[in-house]
Amino acid sequence: MTTDTQGVRVEPAPTPDSHRRGATIVPRWLRWTLTGAAVLVALLLPFNLYPAVAVDIACWALFAVAVDLLLGYTGLMSFGHAAFWGTAAYATGLAAIHWGLPFPLAVLLGALASTVLAVPVGYLAVKRVGIYFAMVTLAFAQMVYYIANQWRSVTQGENGLQRVPRELFGLDLSDEFYFYYAALPIVAGGLWLVWRTVHSPFGRVLVAIRDNPARARALGYPVHRYKLAAFLLSAFTAGLGGGLFAIGHRFVSLDVLHWTTSGKAVIIVVLGGIGTLWGPVVGSAAVTRLEDWLSFAGFEQIGLVTGAIFALTVLIFRRGLWGTLTHWLRRRG
Numbered sequence: 001m002t003t004d005t006q007g008v009r010v011e012p013a014p015t016p017d018s019h020r021r022g023a024t025i026v027p028r029w030l031r032w033t034l035t036g037a038a039v040l041v042a043l044l045l046p047f048n049l050y051p052a053v054a055v056d057i058a059c060w061a062l063f064a065v066a067v068d069l070l071l072g073y074t075g076l077m078s079f080g081h082a083a084f085w086g087t088a089a090y091a092t093g094l095a096a097i098h099w100g101l102p103f104p105l106a107v108l109l110g111a112l113a114s115t116v117l118a119v120p121v122g123y124l125a126v127k128r129v130g131i132y133f134a135m136v137t138l139a140f141a142q143m144v145y146y147i148a149n150q151w152r153s154v155t156q157g158e159n160g161l162q163r164v165p166r167e168l169f170g171l172d173l174s175d176e177f178y179f180y181y182a183a184l185p186i187v188a189g190g191l192w193l194v195w196r197t198v199h200s201p202f203g204r205v206l207v208a209i210r211d212n213p214a215r216a217r218a219l220g221y222p223v224h225r226y227k228l229a230a231f232l233l234s235a236f237t238a239g240l241g242g243g244l245f246a247i248g249h250r251f252v253s254l255d256v257l258h259w260t261t262s263g264k265a266v267i268i269v270v271l272g273g274i275g276t277l278w279g280p281v282v283g284s285a286a287v288t289r290l291e292d293w294l295s296f297a298g299f300e301q302i303g304l305v306t307g308a309i310f311a312l313t314v315l316i317f318r319r320g321l322w323g324t325l326t327h328w329l330r331r332r333g
Contacts, residue, residue: 038278042184049289051176055248057288058180058187062241064268064280065194066234071266072275073198074230075210076126079262080137081238083121083144084114086257088239089246090148093161096247102168107186107243114239115232117144122231126224129213138259145257160253164246176248183244190240195277197233206230267310273323282322 045054063085070076092110095101101109125136148155155161166173173179197203208216209223217223246252255261268287273279287306294302317324 034278038281042188046177046180050292051180052248053288053292054180055176055183055244056292057285058183059241059245059248060265060268060288061281061284062187062190062244063238063265064272064284065191065277066237066241067262067265068269068274068277068280069194069198069230069234069237071269072277073203073210074206074227076227076231077130077134077266078125078137078234079134079259079266080121080139080141081234081265082257082259082261083137083141084118084235084238085242085245085261085265086148086254087117087144088114088242089252089256090155090161092243093164093246093252094154096165096167097161097163100165100167103166103173103182103247104168104186107240107247110243110246111236111239114242115236118232118235122228122235126227126231138262141257141259141262145254145259148257149254155252155254158254160251161246162251164250164252166247166250179248183248186240186244190237191277191281194233194237198277202226202229267306269320271310271313271320273320273326276320276322276326278326279320279322283320286321 045057049057063081067078067081070078088107088110090110091113092106095106095109096103121137121140125133125140128136149157166179168182171182173182198206205216205221205226209221209226213223242256245256264287268283269280270283271286272281272283290306290309291302294305299305313320319327
């Protein structure tokens with residue numbers, strides 16, 4: 001604690017060691033063990049679940065991690081990320097149908113399309129904070145939904161894009177089992193991109209902006225530019241998930257642009273743990289598996305069950321499932 005020239009007590013800025021203290025408490029061998037276990041689970045997932053469900057888990061994990069990059073590390077709550085998820089899904093489907101691109105190239109094209117859309121949206125949205133930022137993103141998402149619904153000559157309106165091809169340089173990927181392993185490198189690449197970002201100096205600046213934007217601005221950091229860069233990266237990652245979702249289902253409907261899709265991603269993030277990266281992956285697996293199990297059981301009010309579980313998680317596990325686990329490990333350490 002120090003005192004400035006006016007006699008005001010000022011907290012010293014956190015040192016790099018203090019910022020990393022929570023990460024260094026967990027032993028390195030345990031971190032590598034958890035990472036190895038995650039890789040093993042990803043490789044064996046189609047053997048324990050229906051492969052289509054495994055693909056959905058991977059797609060929603062990318063989407064949720066993209067939302068967590070904004071919410072957990074930049075402090076921006078987006079209720080309109082379905083615009084980027086859905087734009088990438090439509091762009092990927094159209095590229096695969098009309099141009100016959102291999103699905104990795106179609107997915108990359110869809111992710112780039114969502115990033116281009118994020119430029120004007122992010123430029124206007126990052127100048128707002130709190131609920132105002134959330135409302136701006138939601139408003140733009142609703143505009144995109146309306147355009148997709150009315151532009152029937154391209155999007156087919158309520159009928160959606162049907163029979164989206166699943167090509168990979170002549171290889172037959174009609175089997176969901178083989179498609180999962182073909183899509184897994186894209187999912188791993190998207191997750192690694194976000195992980196590398198938040199563990200870089202750029203990611204440290206984002207955390208500083210989240211905690212105290214005024215201090216970050218006083219230190220000379222262009223806060224709006226950093227927020228915009230994080231927004232674009234989040235849109236690109238969400239686009240990767242949306243493109244894979246379109247290829248995986250071989251169908252694109254207006255639901256991918258609906259505001260409830262954004263809400264589901266936020267629920268997954270909160271359920272797994274905000275600001276953890278691994279939490280959204282765990283939350284995606286839990287929510288997707290639960291919805292699949294309830295649908296096969298013939299239960300129609302799926303939202304009622306997931307909403308109740310979400311409320312209980314917020315009340316009991318305030319850090320989310322993965323966040324509570326890592327907090328317990330740090331306390332044990």
